[in-house]
Amino acid sequence: MPLMLRKMKRVTMGHGAGGEMMHELVAKHIAPFLPSFPAEVPLTSFDDSAVVDGIVFTTDAHTVTPLFFPGGDIGSLAVCGTVNDIAVLGARPMAMSCAMVLEEGLEIEILERVMRSIGEYSAKTRVPVVTGDTKVMERGAIDKMVITTSAIGRRSDHLDGNLEVASKHRRVVSRWLTDDNLADGDEVIVSGNLGEHGVALLSFREGYGFESEVRSDIAPLTGLIDDILRIGGAVSMKDPTRGGLANTLNEWSSKSRVGIEVNEIEIPVSQPVRNACELLGLDPLTIGNEGKLVVAVVPQMAERVLEEMRKSPLGKDARIIGRATSRFNRVILRTEVGGRRILEPPVGDPVPRIC
Amino acid sequence: MPLMLRKMKRVTMGHGAGGEMMHELVAKHIAPFLPSFPAEVPLTSFDDSAVVDGIVFTTDAHTVTPLFFPGGDIGSLAVCGTVNDIAVLGARPMAMSCAMVLEEGLEIEILERVMRSIGEYSAKTRVPVVTGDTKVMERGAIDKMVITTSAIGRRSDHLDGNLEVASKHRRVVSRWLTDDNLADGDEVIVSGNLGEHGVALLSFREGYGFESEVRSDIAPLTGLIDDILRIGGAVSMKDPTRGGLANTLNEWSSKSRVGIEVNEIEIPVSQPVRNACELLGLDPLTIGNEGKLVVAVVPQMAERVLEEMRKSPLGKDARIIGRATSRFNRVILRTEVGGRRILEPPVGDPVPRIC
Numbered sequence: 001m002p003l004m005l006r007k008m009k010r011v012t013m014g015h016g017a018g019g020e021m022m023h024e025l026v027a028k029h030i031a032p033f034l035p036s037f038p039a040e041v042p043l044t045s046f047d048d049s050a051v052v053d054g055i056v057f058t059t060d061a062h063t064v065t066p067l068f069f070p071g072g073d074i075g076s077l078a079v080c081g082t083v084n085d086i087a088v089l090g091a092r093p094m095a096m097s098c099a100m101v102l103e104e105g106l107e108i109e110i111l112e113r114v115m116r117s118i119g120e121y122s123a124k125t126r127v128p129v130v131t132g133d134t135k136v137m138e139r140g141a142i143d144k145m146v147i148t149t150s151a152i153g154r155r156s157d158h159l160d161g162n163l164e165v166a167s168k169h170r171r172v173v174s175r176w177l178t179d180d181n182l183a184d185g186d187e188v189i190v191s192g193n194l195g196e197h198g199v200a201l202l203s204f205r206e207g208y209g210f211e212s213e214v215r216s217d218i219a220p221l222t223g224l225i226d227d228i229l230r231i232g233g234a235v236s237m238k239d240p241t242r243g244g245l246a247n248t249l250n251e252w253s254s255k256s257r258v259g260i261e262v263n264e265i266e267i268p269v270s271q272p273v274r275n276a277c278e279l280l281g282l283d284p285l286t287i288g289n290e291g292k293l294v295v296a297v298v299p300q301m302a303e304r305v306l307e308e309m310r311k312s313p314l315g316k317d318a319r320i321i322g323r324a325t326s327r328f329n330r331v332i333l334r335t336e337v338g339g340r341r342i343l344e345p346p347v348g349d350p351v352p353r354i355c
Numbered sequence: 356m357p358l359m360l361r362k363m364k365r366v367t368m369g370h371g372a373g374g375e376m377m378h379e380l381v382a383k384h385i386a387p388f389l390p391s392f393p394a395e396v397p398l399t400s401f402d403d404s405a406v407v408d409g410i411v412f413t414t415d416a417h418t419v420t421p422l423f424f425p426g427g428d429i430g431s432l433a434v435c436g437t438v439n440d441i442a443v444l445g446a447r448p449m450a451m452s453c454a455m456v457l458e459e460g461l462e463i464e465i466l467e468r469v470m471r472s473i474g475e476y477s478a479k480t481r482v483p484v485v486t487g488d489t490k491v492m493e494r495g496a497i498d499k500m501v502i503t504t505s506a507i508g509r510r511s512d513h514l515d516g517n518l519e520v521a522s523k524h525r526r527v528v529s530r531w532l533t534d535d536n537l538a539d540g541d542e543v544i545v546s547g548n549l550g551e552h553g554v555a556l557l558s559f560r561e562g563y564g565f566e567s568e569v570r571s572d573i574a575p576l577t578g579l580i581d582d583i584l585r586i587g588g589a590v591s592m593k594d595p596t597r598g599g600l601a602n603t604l605n606e607w608s609s610k611s612r613v614g615i616e617v618n619e620i621e622i623p624v625s626q627p628v629r630n631a632c633e634l635l636g637l638d639p640l641t642i643g644n645e646g647k648l649v650v651a652v653v654p655q656m657a658e659r660v661l662e663e664m665r666k667s668p669l670g671k672d673a674r675i676i677g678r679a680t681s682r683f684n685r686v687i688l689r690t691e692v693g694g695r696r697i698l699e700p701p702v703g704d705p706v707p708r709i710c
Contacts, residue, residue: 033473033474034483034484043484043486052485053449053509061455061488063496065496095410097414099503100416101418104366104367111385131413132385133415133416134377135371137498137501137708
């Protein structure tokens, strides 16, 4: 009992993991103190981005360790994570901010390597860093560096057309691709193999040996999202970062008040990630990704969207993994052996500090 | 020589201090790696905020220690610092983001105290927190918490009118209250007593005993700035945070390519801050403030603006401290004893981690 009490009163690693514990921390100890103001997509939606007066706005603090890892680094992670959060709402990212907290004694060469990566991904995504801040904490007061990127964006030119296509087939609730926009029958598409970012980091960090085969999937999703919106029919999108696909599907299910049924056999996971997860006792569906997209599409357009996604290198392994249903209100996984189980949102995260 | 070399290759506390060293770090090791895109007020202006497509955008990482101090805490600091950076450009802050990195083991009660303060200042400034992020780093990997706030804003309704008034008297270059907007003859007004934030923190932290008399001046400047814009004639504004007034005046001087002459005797500094600075060998002109405003006004409007500022509690001690001049291109201080000396921008900061 005293242990429980102590546990309740202090922040734990699980509180930063993007799962149930973090949601509880935010819902109980953070959000209630913030006055609410009307907004198109307000804080209380806890969506990937907010929308205020037509401006899409998001922020992410990046604490990944180590700073450099197979497939990426804290710089590419910061740019892609933030740009993707804007894009999945159906917006075009316009500009980023970059606030860095550096540890006294950090090699300038490391800082420059990170900046080069930020610059490279800024050029690649055509999203400029327009404002920033630099602070230094004394040696030992921070582990090397934390980078917080925020971004602003505007409604994508293709979002209205996309929603119009969807509206031909059923009533669409939100003007943005928010988490509450799914309805019975919508098909769920995953853009590619899951679990790579988390497994690559964990393996590299601990030297498990999978790091030669598994690299982080860090990538900007703006191009792929544009392609989908041009086809039309998407009602919601998410990038399954912390908490993985399990978290994404549960957020959709609870906010849209629909059930979601997915087939394990359809969920793309590469063999090396499968092997690593088996060895380490991890579930690839709860592991964070940084370059994958989950899309909910009205059923009439699902095949067309899938086909279009597969034309892109980032979507070549895309699969329809399941659909929304009004028959129940949970996320149900049809397992490979033919059973059915509830797919819960993860409580904490099996792999800390992956983003 | 080896010491020098080592020093050059690593980040030091001075690199985060807002003075010459930070400017050099940013100019040499950060900005060159970022591709430049056209913007109304781009990154390369290094102004308080950027302007992209009519949206004013800024970010600040807050690393203050301790978290609570006389006159404020990391929460009020985060809100006011960011809101003020938007407002001094001549904009109305619309929304904030709040990304927190917490240390594992942090008491939830402390987190809630900080959140309550953020909420209070969000309500006071009427700027909602619309989006956020929460990360946790393991015990020892971060000193309690870092809060990064970003904000967006739109052109103030009164900015065009204000600039029109200024334009009656001379050609005004920028459409925003940017650092490059001063010209020969502009009067410089300071809104009140300088040095309070830095001295309050330092004294409280080290137990020097001034903390009973000196409290941080943390305050949102939005109301005071609105009052000034309604009168008209302001061409630039800054909040003299890290690096203090010395840094503010030098930024103006170098970016506007004018000299600035200020009279030490006119610069408002309270007696306790004076005493503390004397004892500790600090210069109040290089110490950070968090609720003060420095305004450059066309000379014909300076008295009117001053009068208006003095009606507000935040401006009651406002003074005209000097003026811009084309006779030289440095910042010159006329000392109290009648001498003249160059007021250099500070190299580092005498007081680390005050914001």
